[in-house]
Amino acid sequence: MTIITKAACIGGGVIGGAWAARFVLAGIDVNIFDPHAEAERIIGEVMANAERAYGMLTMAPLPPRGKLAFCKSIKEAVEDVDWIQESVPERLPLKRGVLTEIDAAARPDALIGSSTSGLLPSDLQTEMKHPERMFVAHPYNPVYLLPLVELVGGKKTSPETIRRAEAAVAEIGMKGVVIAKEIEAFVGDRLLEALWREALWLIKDDICDTETLDDVMRYSFGMRWAQMGLFETYRIAGGEAGMRHFLAQFGPCLKWPWTKFTDVVDLDDELIEKIGAQSDAQAAGRSIRELERIRDENLVGIMHALKAGDGGKGWGAGKLLADFETRLWAKGGNPSKTYDTSGPLRLVDTRVNAAWVDYNGHMTEHRYLQLFGDTSDALLRLIGVDFAYVEAGHSYYTVETHIRHLGEAKLGQAIYTTLQLLSSDDKRIHFFTRIHDAASGEVIATAEQMMLHVDASAGKSVPAPAEVTAKLRPIADAHARLPVPQGAGRHVGQRR
Numbered sequence: 063m064t065i066i067t068k069a070a071c072i073g074g075g076v077i078g079g080a081w082a083a084r085f086v087l088a089g090i091d092v093n094i095f096d097p098h099a100e101a102e103r104i105i106g107e108v109m110a111n112a113e114r115a116y117g118m119l120t121m122a123p124l125p126p127r128g129k130l131a132f133c134k135s136i137k138e139a140v141e142d143v144d145w146i147q148e149s150v151p152e153r154l155p156l157k158r159g160v161l162t163e164i165d166a167a168a169r170p171d172a173l174i175g176s177s178t179s180g181l182l183p184s185d186l187q188t189e190m191k192h193p194e195r196m197f198v199a200h201p202y203n204p205v206y207l208l209p210l211v212e213l214v215g216g217k218k219t220s221p222e223t224i225r226r227a228e229a230a231v232a233e234i235g236m237k238g239v240v241i242a243k244e245i246e247a248f249v250g251d252r253l254l255e256a257l258w259r260e261a262l263w264l265i266k267d268d269i270c271d272t273e274t275l276d277d278v279m280r281y282s283f284g285m286r287w288a289q290m291g292l293f294e295t296y297r298i299a300g301g302e303a304g305m306r307h308f309l310a311q312f313g314p315c316l317k318w319p320w321t322k323f324t325d326v327v328d329l330d331d332e333l334i335e336k337i338g339a340q341s342d343a344q345a346a347g348r349s350i351r352e353l354e355r356i357r358d359e360n361l362v363g364i365m366h367a368l369k370a371g372d373g374g375k376g377w378g379a380g381k382l383l384a385d386f387e388t389r390l391w392a393k394g395g396n397p398s399k400t401y402d403t404s405g406p407l408r409l410v411d412t413r414v415n416a417a418w419v420d421y422n423g424h425m426t427e428h429r430y431l432q433l434f435g436d437t438s439d440a441l442l443r444l445i446g447v448d449f450a451y452v453e454a455g456h457s458y459y460t461v462e463t464h465i466r467h468l469g470e471a472k473l474g475q476a477i478y479t480t481l482q483l484l485s486s487d488d489k490r491i492h493f494f495t496r497i498h499d500a501a502s503g504e505v506i507a508t509a510e511q512m513m514l515h516v517d518a519s520a521g522k523s524v525p526a527p528a529e530v531t532a533k534l535r536p537i538a539d540a541h542a543r544l545p546v547p548q549g550a551g552r553h554v555g556q557r558r
């Protein structure tokens with residue numbers, strides 16, 4: 063039983079719109095209330111970017127999208143939902159009023175999270191009748207991709223609420239980090255504000271411009287932070303003696319000091335204009351939506367890299383993505399679904415997304431192999447070779463692949479794959495996969511592949527157990543009656 067089946071977003075700006083996208087893409091129906099005249103257009107644009115990002119993020123079967131409904135009042139939006147996320151502007155009286163209105167109309171068991179970046183939950187819940195179910199759920203932009211939510215309870219929040227909230231965000235692929243004590247700006251924004259304050263001084267004092275400052279971050283410690291954070295990074299920087307040596311060496315610098323961060327820079331018109339002009343130059347004419355798309359592609363790339371980290375087990379946000387995908391496959395990878403074995407098995411349906419397209423304007427070659435690999439993974443799940451099976455020490459490894467490119471796949475094109483078994487025994491599976499255009503059925507590419515059953519720790523091929531071959535056999539028997547596909551058995555060659 064999932065904790066959130068229906069949610070409400072009160073406020074649909076940068077953060078509320080992206081919360082809505084996170085919920086909808088997790089299969090949750092969402093009611094939105096935002097009085098902004100252009101709320102539907104703005105949220106529609108955020109949804110489009112989020113869908114594009116998810117197309118790149120995962121091949122795992124996302125649930126059918128939730129429905130998005132625009133409501134005329136807070137009451138209408140929150141009446142019958144399990145989770146309400148408040149994301150109105152960062153002003154205490156406004157937020158307090160909105161949360162009190164939400165509280166009056168929501169079911170008593172509904173969870174109420176606030177996206178506030180720094181206000182104390184105790185200050186937000188003062189006028190609520192059921193303050194025990196209200197907490198801060200502080201996300202990071204873009205909410206649909208970045209998985210962190212800081213969960214902060216106020217004086218009146220019940221521990222049970224925080225437990226339920228943590229479990230609920232895990233179901234939508236997020237990592238709920240429970241902050242032990244409430245404090246303004248929690249943990250993340252405390253750190254960000256210290257950095258931000260120092261950065262403003264560096265610009266004001268003409269030490270560097272905004273682009274140079276961003277370069278300093280993105281070519282260096284920004285990359286370190288994404289994968290290991292601060293303390294583990296500095297542990298390594300201490301050399302073999304680790305953190306203690308690091309503290310002994312760099313601890314005294316803190317007193318010199320290198321920073322000015324206790325002084326607040328005066329954000330006068332001159333400084334605002336200076337930063338604005340430098341930032342405009344840095345953006346080089348790219349719109350915010352374009353920058354968002356570039357950011358999303360990069361974030362997806364980072365998460366994919368982290369998913370392959372720690373020897374393939376996944377690391378940090380990549381491990382979280384891998385775990386989320388495991389759950390998606392368990393729910394939607396439908397090993398129980400019955401497949402029509404009288405023809406090639408239709409195993410993957412997807413669309414060509416932006417990250418797959420190359421300078422020739424069509425799907426680039428390694429993405430074909432990815433899609434063929436996803437298809438053979440789908441076959442393996444069908445015959446019981448799932449994550450648990452692999453963790454227990456056995457798997458199938460691909461030992462040979464021959465790909466033929468027969469057509470083109472363009473950005474956004476709907477495509478699907480079909481797989482035909484050519485032969486199999488207790489060690490080998492020899493099969494032929496086609497990528498089709500979904501509209502016409504036309505074959506765009508084919509791959510002939512061979513997989514071997516292996517004992518992964520021994521590093522050698524071994525016969526698959528009877529329960530696996532028993533699941534494979536009916537498919538093999540049915541496919542033995544199909545004609546050998548045109549192109550099977552081909553090799554790369556030229557008539558001379």
Ligand SMILES: NC(=O)C1=CN([C@@H]2O[C@H](COP(=O)(O)OP(=O)(O)OC[C@H]3O[C@@H](n4cnc5c(N)ncnc54)[C@H](O)[C@@H]3O)[C@@H](O)[C@H]2O)C=CC1
Binds near residue numbers: 072076098179180200
């Ligand atoms: N922008 C960011 O990077 C982050 C913002 N937050 C927090 O999220 C919250 C919202 O911030 P943003 O989305 O950036 O602001 P925003 O200005 O983009 O969106 C706020 C939205 O609230 C709507 N609104 C105003 N009064 C309302 C009311 N009475 N009922 C319903 N909607 C109402 C506005 O029309 C607007 O669409 C703030 O608490 C902020 O601190 C949290 C994490 C990151």
Ligand SMILES: C[N+](C)(C)CC(=O)CC(=O)[O-]
Binds near residue numbers: 179203251
């Ligand atoms: C600038 N901000 C305080 C609203 C930022 C956040 O709260 C988190 C983020 O996404 O950086």
